[in-house]
Amino acid sequence: MSIDDTPRGSWACSIFDLKNSLPDALLPHLLDRAPNEEIDRHNEEQRKANRHRELFALHPAIDEEEPIERHCVPEVPKEHFGQRLLVKCLSLKFEIEIEPIFASLALYDVKEKKKISENFFFDLNSEQMKGMLRPHIQTAAISTLARSAIFSITYPSQDVFLVIKLEKVLQQGDIGECAEPYMVFKESDAAKNKEKLEKLRSQSEQFCQRLGRYRMPFAWTAIHLMNIVNSAGSLERDTELEMSLSERKGSWSERRNSSIMGRRSLERTTSGDESCSLTGFRPATLTITNFFKQEGDRLSDEDLYKFLADMRRPSSVLRRLRPITAQLKLDISPAPENPHYCLTPDLMQVKPYPDSRVRPTREILEFPARDVYVPNTTYSTWSFCRQH
Template sequence: MTHINSHNHELLQELGNFPEDDLDLVCKPKDCRTLQPSLPQDGAELDQHVRDCIQIYLRDWLIVNRKTQENSGTSSFSRSGSRKDFQKTLQKQIFETDESGESEKTTITPCEFDLRGLNPESRLKNLLHLTNVDDLDKQTEEARKANRHSEIFALSPPMDEEDTVEIRPIPECPKEHMGYRMMVKLHTLKFDIDIEPLFATLALYDCKERKKISENFHCDLNSEVFKQYLRPHTPSVAPSSQARSAVFSITYPSPDIFLVVKIEKVLQQGEISDCAEPYMVLKESDGGKTKEKIEKLKSQAENFCQRLGRYRMPFVWIPISLQSCINVMTVERDVPEAENGNGKSTSGDKRSSLGPPRRFSDRASSLDEGSTSPFKPTTLTLTTFFKQEGDKLNDEDLYKYLADYKRSLQKRAKCLPGLLKLEISPVYDGLSGCLTPELLPVKPFPEGRARLNKEILEFPTKEVYVPHTIYR
């Protein structure tokens, strides 16, 4: 405003004159959930305007408060207090017509009227005196403040939101968007024979929207023996690649969301069906010639790992329906209408589908008020995998499989026995040892933790209308 007053008077006239003490500027430090802010890599050559834009993600919030805004528009008394028994706190007003002796006074006749003997009216005593204008304005302002109740308009009935002309909610400081967060932790992955390293990839898919709604989470559950097979191709291993638990975010819950687990193996010659056949006919518990065949397969797998250890090929996959978890997430979006104490129906908490959902931490804080609790941690043990078809590897075929699987029409698919054990649980604030999708440590982050948790980037099916507060 100082800059405008001194350099652009025309713009000031368009905006209107603000009282000098109307604006209150507050500098609030910006919260950073990571140990260090997300920035481009050091040494990156960036233009000056790009560097200026990046600084926006680091600056503190400058909050502008208008002191007189509460007295304008449809400001409701409910912000400052309760209406109950409010009228009892007001000072009782006594008017001339309410005085008991007024009605008994007789009318004065012209004969009894003595102009000289009447007392002067107090309000007209100084009517003809000359008074300074500034002094008069000051006296008027003091008189207006005297015995004036600050919440006199609270006596009027509340206005319905549908009838209000303007609504001015006080916005919160922008923050990073997060949907409903859940953790998926893998415990066990094995088959009837253990002959080669296998790799698990997890992602969320919405079969109705036909979209992939998360990035991939790669998990390595191999033993140290099989990791040695790939050592020539992976001389160093980052701690982040050893994570076995992923934190997924879902902004728009739907019963059509599936967690798809794909299992890959090291590339080898032959068709996928030929590579999967030993897993369907052999078992570790069998002896004799079966044991010899398994040892031979291990030797072949080690040879392929040494030659083609950098490359992968699809093997099997398994879909996991999240409907039981999704149902709990969507309870607060479909609250039935109830009646309040006045007999009027109210529509519960029906928030817009574009609004950000509450996190499980926010919902957990209201459990004492009778709200629905988050879903309980669930351990799943799956013993059947679908063999990957060689000619149907793209996502379009996967969406068709998921739709058929939801309708229980996936019975003809070729299955392969195995064991996958994982745990699905809600995520609260304060999860320790977690990394962002950019691999930045999240507070709190203990040093020397062996297994880390990785946040997986979400791809929402619809636009999320929130400002971007971090560099990504």
């Protein structure tokens, strides 16, 4: 029977094709066991068998100094620190001493309108004033006795202020009545007004006995931090910078630059062209001689930002406020690399810490104005605590 005798596509044609078709050759060693190394070697030989050697001959050679991909060795994870500033609170003295006064420090960024650190509370009262609150004071932890603080600033700028707030024991009357004795009586007139001062002390003792656990806002002031740092950069150690509201004739930065840094213009310290560095200036002692009376029950952050921005203007409305005369001495310096007797924001001791009974230095938690992306270096088990 011939294929020509059957019509194309018919059943008979299909049978004829099937009977006359030849099988494919069997794959050799298909089911044989072979080690993986032998298979990899055979595949590599097959890839190189028909490879063209001059395939990339026309492509320019790669410059070894500028590789296509650069692999950098990552840094070891470590705790993030900004530029660190050490502030020591030395003394706080008013014209009259009739009751305990409590103070706190914090950093604010006016441009970002953010508080960039937690509060650091410190106590500079005399033993006599502390005795008025003895019925309300339990055994104090050593961390509450700190008078030195280390502030960390990740984004230093010309708009950072150190804000100081004062509080007193809660008493009857508004803040104006409570602050009036501090604005009227002078230390030189203590003998003449002895009876009035004794009456005020007696009233303060009564309030301390009844309301010693409660506080009320009293006064506040602020320091333009970068101006202090820029001014201290050319001063000798332990130079005192006077900040007196009654003496200044322009803004705070104008007055201080004219009296201390006569050779440095105001534009240089406030233009923002200078690099904002907190690591190279010399330590300086500030004497703050005036505070602003607290207006109202509380000072909101929105009002505070307006006041801080206004301090840098020559026609400051704060010049018209009646100040409360006092003397607060602060020592500002770059923080040492390995401070002794230092406590972390979590109140953990940082080595070296030779004696647990010594008054510590507190590290103050930073609230960065912008996000900082760093790996976690501390854990709740406290088994990986930082050591200097």
